[in-house]
Amino acid sequence: xxxxxxxxxxxxxxxxxxxxxxxxxxxxxxxxxxxxxxxxxxxxxxxxxxxxxxxxxxxxxxxxxxxxxxxxxxxxxxxxxxxxxxxxxxxxxxxxxxxxxxxxxxxxxxxxxxxxxxxxxxxxxxxxxxxxxxxxxxxxxxxxxxxxxxxxxxxxxxxxxxxxxxxxxxxxxxxxxxxxxxxxxxxxxxxxxxxxxxxxxxxxxxxxxxxxxxxxxxxxxxxxxxxxxxxxxxxxxxxxxxxxxxxxxxxxxxxxxxxxxxxxxxxxxxxxxxxxxxxxxxxxxxxxxxxxxxxxxxxxxxxxxxxxxxxxxxxxxxxxxxxxxxxxxxxxx
Numbered sequence: 061x062x063x064x065x066x067x068x069x070x071x072x073x074x075x076x077x078x079x080x081x082x083x084x085x086x087x088x089x090x091x092x093x094x095x096x097x098x099x100x101x102x103x104x105x106x107x108x109x110x111x112x113x114x115x116x117x118x119x120x121x122x123x124x125x126x127x128x129x130x131x132x133x134x135x136x137x138x139x140x141x142x143x144x145x146x147x148x149x150x151x152x153x154x155x156x157x158x159x160x161x162x163x164x165x166x167x168x169x170x171x172x173x174x175x176x177x178x179x180x181x182x183x184x185x186x187x188x189x190x191x192x193x194x195x196x197x198x199x200x201x202x203x204x205x206x207x208x209x210x211x212x213x214x215x216x217x218x219x220x221x222x223x224x225x226x227x228x229x230x231x232x233x234x235x236x237x238x239x240x241x242x243x244x245x246x247x248x249x250x251x252x253x254x255x256x257x258x259x260x261x262x263x264x265x266x267x268x269x270x271x272x273x274x275x276x277x278x279x280x281x282x283x284x285x286x287x288x289x290x291x292x293x294x295x296x297x298x299x300x301x302x303x304x305x306x307x308x309x310x311x312x313x314x315x316x317x318x319x320x321x322x323x324x325x326x327x328x329x330x331x332x333x334x335x336x337x338x339x340x341x342x343x344x345x346x347x348x349x350x351x352x353x354x355x356x357x358x359x360x361x362x363x364x365x366x367x368x369x370x371x372x373x374x375x376x377x378x379x380x381x382x383x384x385x386x387x388x389x390x391x392x393x
Contacts, residue, residue: 074211156227160193167205167218168371171311180285184268189278195227201371208241240266303388337364
């Protein structure tokens with residue numbers, strides 16, 4: 061790390077907002093440094109110069125109209141300038157171009173769903189084209205969350221019951237990261253990974269990559285997200301294999317185990333094909349219809365002993381993805 065790196069307070073600029081926001085940040089930062097050094101230095105100088113001495117009697121200095129006007133007017137002018145620059149940046153941040161492409165963003169404990177213009181979805185990762193304005197239309201299905209992309213200099217809360225928006229235009233290809241910047245809790249129990257290791261999950265794990273690709277690859281990406289994933293040899297995943305991937309990608313593993321262990325929601329192990337007792341005392345068979353309804357309307361038939369805390373995945377999963385999850389649950393019999 062060289063001296064230039066040590067002077068940097070912000071990550072690399074990856075959007076058109078970067079230069080303006082960083083200039084204002086560094087202006088306030090170095091102004092604060094200069095004022096701090098100047099005020100503390102002046103205070104030390106006066107403490108030394110006018111320290112108490114034997115035989116010297118302190119007398120009041122009286123008023124100095126010029127100085128009093130200076131230290132009143134100068135900060136007012138500076139604050140007006142800062143307000144103007146800040147408000148201009150806010151207006152820019154909240155005024156996307158008319159040709160901005162919309163991506164629907166849904167936040168839930170503890171994952172993000174991104175819906176693209178063609179109806180395709182990705183979970184906990186988002187892909188965007190370079191040099192094209194993109195607008196996120198954000199909502200939350202449970203508690204407060206916040207979409208924060210440091211490299212783009214954008215952040216916006218996801219509030220239950222309302223929509224919020226942010227926009228940006230990426231200037232670099234490659235990968236950066238987004239985060240949830242609003243504490244939204246943690247899972248009741250650790251998640252057991254495929255390697256058998258227990259990992260905590262919650263607000264601190266609610267983030268993912270932002271992939272910025274050339275515009276020439278954008279249409280290919282949109283077509284690809286509507287297909288099932290493929291193995292290295294090019295063959296498509298079976299429905300059950302795809303469902304196993306979705307089990308992790310959609311963060312189902314934060315509430316449902318596949319090994320019988322107790323978590324926030326019922327375990328998926330051996331549940332398909334059996335009857336379950338519901339909170340209202342009735343019993344229903346766990347079949348394709350029940351699983352589908354539980355994903356899309358999770359509070360309609362809550363299993364006895366569990367709380368109705370699961371968010372709805374209505375609009376977040378395609379029919380093929382629902383079929384894949386059902387196939388995976390069926391394979392766990």
